[in-house]
Amino acid sequence: MLKYRIKLSLLVMLLLPLLISLGLWQLSRYEQKLELEQMLAERLVMSPLLYSEVKRFPDPMYLPVKIQGRFDASRYFLRDNQVYAGLAGYELIMPFTTTDGHSLLVNRGWLNSESREILPDV
Numbered sequence: 034m035l036k037y038r039i040k041l042s043l044l045v046m047l048l049l050p051l052l053i054s055l056g057l058w059q060l061s062r063y064e065q066k067l068e069l070e071q072m073l074a075e076r077l078v079m080s081p082l083l084y085s086e087v088k089r090f091p092d093p094m095y096l097p098v099k100i101q102g103r104f105d106a107s108r109y110f111l112r113d114n115q116v117y118a119g120l121a122g123y124e125l126i127m128p129f130t131t132t133d134g135h136s137l138l139v140n141r142g143w144l145n146s147e148s149r150e151i152l153p154d155v
Contacts, residue, residue, distance in 0.1 A: 084131060102131035109155055122146040123153060
């Protein structure tokens with residue numbers, strides 16, 4: 034019985050630091066998520082920026098941006114194996130050229146697919 038208690042005590046002493054460090058890691062992830070939610074809330078109320086103004090932000094994620102240009106409808110990508118509202122389909126990704134010459138890839142939305150052998154009309 035004494036050997037069993039010693040083994041159990043050693044196991045607890047070895048696992049306790051690991052479990053405490055995992056708990057502290059979870060708390061730091063929680064703080065990161067709170068910061069992300071705060072940044073998102075701040076950026077949702079911002080007025081749209083010009084594309085050239087985006088570079089002054091270290092993290093451009095979730096920034097409202099106003100751009101002018103045109104889509105290149107002759108070239109596009111279909112992202113396969115996407116599910117939306119329980120239906121299989123594709124995401125349409127198309128190049129967008131701004132008036133000042135920059136090129137961006139824009140997700141134009143989801144397209145329904147009846148069969149994988151027939152691509153949807155774009």
